[in-house]
Amino acid sequence: xxxxxxxxxxxxxxxxxxxxxxxxxxxxxxxxxxxxxxxxxxxxxxxxxxxxxxxxxxxxxxxxxxxxxxxxxxxxxxxxxxxxxxxxxxxxxxxxxxxxxxxxxxxxxxxxxxxxxxxxxxxxxxxxxxxxxxxxxxxxxxxxxxxxxxxxxxxxxxxxxxxxxxxxxxxxxxxxxxxxxxxxxxxxxxxxxxxxxxxxxxxxxxxxxxxxxxxxxxxxxxxxxxxxxxxxxxxxxxxxxxxxxxxxxx
Numbered sequence: 503x504x505x506x507x508x509x510x511x512x513x514x515x516x517x518x519x520x521x522x523x524x525x526x527x528x529x530x531x532x533x534x535x536x537x538x539x540x541x542x543x544x545x546x547x548x549x550x551x552x553x554x555x556x557x558x559x560x561x562x563x564x565x566x567x568x569x570x571x572x573x574x575x576x577x578x579x580x581x582x583x584x585x586x587x588x589x590x591x592x593x594x595x596x597x598x599x600x601x602x603x604x605x606x607x608x609x610x611x612x613x614x615x616x617x618x619x620x621x622x623x624x625x626x627x628x629x630x631x632x633x634x635x636x637x638x639x640x641x642x643x644x645x646x647x648x649x650x651x652x653x654x655x656x657x658x659x660x661x662x663x664x665x666x667x668x669x670x671x672x673x674x675x676x677x678x679x680x681x682x683x684x685x686x687x688x689x690x691x692x693x694x695x696x697x698x699x700x701x702x703x704x705x706x707x708x709x710x711x712x713x714x715x716x717x718x719x720x721x722x723x724x725x726x727x728x729x730x731x732x733x734x735x736x737x738x739x740x741x742x743x744x745x746x747x748x749x750x751x752x
Contacts, residue, residue: 503602505609508554508561508573515570516563517545523592527630532652558694560586560613564593564602571597574606578617579699581692581718586614588624607640611664621665621690628658637662646691646709674707677716679723685713692718693733695742700725700733 564572572593579585626633642662650659675687685703692699698718705711715725722737733742
């Protein structure tokens with residue numbers, strides 16, 4: 503098996519792996535139509551071409567006899583503390599159990615560290631027991647959870663974090679919202695967007711109660727989130743695409 507950088511020639515294989523992996527991991531709780539819609543929304547040909555060309559992306563495939571059997575899609579997110587985010591890690595059902603996910607993650611971590619990150623994060627739905635177990639086996643720690651809506655049903659999403667470049671928590675900035683609310687901006691929870699990262703904001707220093715987001719481009723706290731978890735700054739039009747459900751379908 504070969505781990506290599508993905509190219510536009512891999513688009514068909516990436517889509518096939520994503521569809522089969524999503525179905526195997528969530529076919530028992532999500533409808534086939536919802537899974538089909540997700541693949542079309544997140545992995546249309548034009549969108550994949552943009553992702554592959556993104557300078558901040560680490561997009562790798564695992565190939566067996568030239569055919570894609572898995573892939574990882576990660577990004578470098580600049581900010582107070584540069585972070586590597588694992589957006590997707592898919593392995594085809596018939597290629598699971600052979601260390602493919604471990605090999606993909608290891609190569610992605612190396613590439614992200616070479617770019618200067620000192621923390622790496624992946625998000626997993628708690629319902630995906632193989633995914634949560636995978637991150638724990640790979641040395642990641644549970645750091646937070648939130649509730650997400652998928653097809654009208656609530657799911658718990660867990661974030662796993664690894665600090666290969668050091669330890670300790672970066673500073674959390676205290677800000678005041680337009681409504682006078684005191685909020686805490688977590689600069690270690692950045693999510694890439696069109697102009698600059700969005701940073702998670704909380705109502706307490708323990709980060710148990712979410713407030714929303716702070717825009718890394720203009721520093722505004724006036725940031726809207728729609729039902730598909732699209733994020734948009736109302737001051738400068740910085741935007742983030744809809745959040746994908748999970749970062750580990752193994």
